[in-house]
Amino acid sequence: MNGRRKNISSGTFPSPGLPGxxxxxxxxxxxxxxxxxxxKWWDTDGEFRTLHELNPVRIRYIRDxxxxxxxxxxxxxxxxxxxxxLDIGCGGxxxxxxxxxxxxxxxxxxxxxxxxxxARIHAAEAGLPxxxxxxxxxxxxxxxxxxxxxxxxxxxxxVARQSFFLKTAATLxxxxxxxxxxxxxxxxxxxxxxxxxxxxxxxxxxIGTHDWWRFVxxxxxxxxxxRGGLTVLTVKGMSYAPFTGAWHLSNDSNVNYFMVATRxxxxxxxxxxxxxxxxxxxxxxxxxxx
Numbered sequence: 001m002n003g004r005r006k007n008i009s010s011g012t013f014p015s016p017g018l019p020g021x022x023x024x025x026x027x028x029x030x031x032x033x034x035x036x037x038x039x040k041w042w043d044t045d046g047e048f049r050t051l052h053e054l055n056p057v058r059i060r061y062i063r064d065x066x067x068x069x070x071x072x073x074x075x076x077x078x079x080x081x082x083x084x085x086l087d088i089g090c091g092g093x094x095x096x097x098x099x100x101x102x103x104x105x106x107x108x109x110x111x112x113x114x115x116x117x118x119a120r121i122h123a124a125e126a127g128l129p130x131x132x133x134x135x136x137x138x139x140x141x142x143x144x145x146x147x148x149x150x151x152x153x154x155x156x157x158x159v160a161r162q163s164f165f166l167k168t169a170a171t172l173x174x175x176x177x178x179x180x181x182x183x184x185x186x187x188x189x190x191x192x193x194x195x196x197x198x199x200x201x202x203x204x205x206x207i208g209t210h211d212w213w214r215f216v217x218x219x220x221x222x223x224x225x226x227r228g229g230l231t232v233l234t235v236k237g238m239s240y241a242p243f244t245g246a247w248h249l250s251n252d253s254n255v256n257y258f259m260v261a262t263r264x265x266x267x268x269x270x271x272x273x274x275x276x277x278x279x280x281x282x283x284x285x286x287x288x289x290x
Contacts, residue, residue: 005146007174025165026111041092050204057247059098062180065260069178078103086147089155093119100128107131137169146174153182157214163224170228176265182258186215189254221259230261
């Protein structure tokens with residue numbers, strides 16, 4: 001093996017079956033919580049109602065970040081045609097499907113086979129050529145593959161060995177690619193709003209959905225992504241307006257937030273044999289992040 005990683009642009013993967021029990025990020029306790037809910041992913045009034053309400057904000061933010069990074073025009077029908085995207089912890093496909101409609105060649109992975117079955121059925125009914133498989137980030141890492149874009153929404157707070165998960169997920173971003181990840185900050189605000197209010201008072205989520213101690217501070221998230229070779233670009237909050245009942249982007253990252261990171265392009269060789277980094281969409285010719 002020459003050490004180079006394969007960039008995935010289309011097609012499907014061979015299925016490895018259920019992930020093994022070796023060095024893994026799977027939390028059996030967290031899987032058990034979601035297994036009983038697998039058939040309810042597309043019920044807009046069910047247990048995943050909050051995710052459906054979050055989706056428009058999440059999709060727009062992901063779209064805009066990736067469009068700016070890859071210099072794509074969001075006004076065209078499929079602006080991301082020709083680019084590959086990996087959705088880690090895709091669940092029933094709530095984000096994977098709309099991103100496929102935007103032109104991405106989407107691969108969705110989830111540690112629960114029941115989630116993957118739901119996602120496959122829904123995609124087939126919608127006529128979308130999705131590639132779904134029951135797998136983890138570490139499974140794909142072993143296969144030496146990369147993707148132009150990698151997303152993972154509200155997943156890291158449910159995995160075991162969070163630092164290892166972040167480093168492993170980061171390695172799946174191709175040179176010049178981008179990762180958009182979302183999670184919940186570990187603050188007093190999030191304890192009150194994302195745990196007590198969301199589960200016990202408003203009943204947006206089943207009781208026990210979240211463990212506050214698993215919430216991830218931005219500094220911890222950034223450290224994990226940097227261990228995987230990524231450069232963190234920005235953090236953006238996402239807030240709920242109780243009087244309008246709508247979610248929106250904000251500068252408040254005390255509860256829900258996004259983080260965006262990139263991998264610098266591979267070094268290329270000039271005609272004179274000198275190695276230099278090619279032009280980066282955000283950092284410019286030859287520049288490096290601090």
